[in-house]
Amino acid sequence: MTTTETGTRDPDALVRRAGKRADTRQDQHFLVDDRVLDRIPEYATDAGVDLSHVLEIGAGPGALTDRLLAAAEKVTAVERDPKFAAHLREEFAEEISADRLTVVEDDALDVDLPEFTASISNLPYGASSEIAFRLLPEQRPLLLMFQQEFAERMAAEPATDDYGRLSVTAGHYADVEIVETVPPEAFDPQPRVTSALVRTTPRTPDYTVPSDEFFMDFLKAVFTQRRKTMRNAVRNTAHISGLGDPDAVVEAADEDLMSARAGKLTPADFATLATLAYEVGQPEA
């Protein structure tokens, strides 16, 4: 087995041993830059993240899996492509028998997630949104590679061009920071875009929401009308948010919040409005 100076497997050799041409339609761009691979678990350990059970989504040939196994007690690697799942089972047979690695051959969007202490993944970019919206409510530290533009939207502050539903959701559940941008040359095959590694640290907000599900549905609805005032957005999207009496919400809400556009409001503002919507805007039973 070819290993690097630090004793981990050589990523190019892993890609070769996986023996399968990357299918870019399945977002198969593999990390092969040792320096980037070495830094990824360090971003987690530097932040004191509990690595007793790391969830990796989209393990591919396993270069990141290998670095995670060097830093974590246990890793669960989810991989949808049967050929890569078979390769992982063969390549990491020892770690699997020692119960340090579990390979789950399934779609990360459907599979039941294990109890994990952190997720560290170089994600399939086509599924970034679904995966982020799935992982954030789990309230675990995340270290995830995304396309840079997506990462910037996730970390965006209110009243900026990038701020949207993703930023509100991320900011509600976590403190979000971009820890590194990664050029296409770090991958094989190279993607057309620059990538960025995002670290999220779960936060306990100093406000409450009626329920996570209601809050998420409310955000989804009003952000379909992000250029409208909240007054109009709440009224026009009642069919999406399921509100029976949007006018009651508009009347009861603070005038300043109703006159603002969605892109200016903080997660706390949205929580205030969602709570009001839950209390006075729901359809009569």
Ligand SMILES: C[S@@+](CC[C@H](N)C(=O)[O-])C[C@H]1O[C@@H](n2cnc3c(N)ncnc32)[C@H](O)[C@@H]1O
């Ligand atoms: C960008 S590659 C990353 C591979 C590896 N982690 C690395 O860093 O080299 C994304 C991987 O996710 C897998 N994948 C794509 N969609 C998936 C899904 N919905 N569920 C699980 N795995 C998926 C692909 O087959 C591919 O191996």
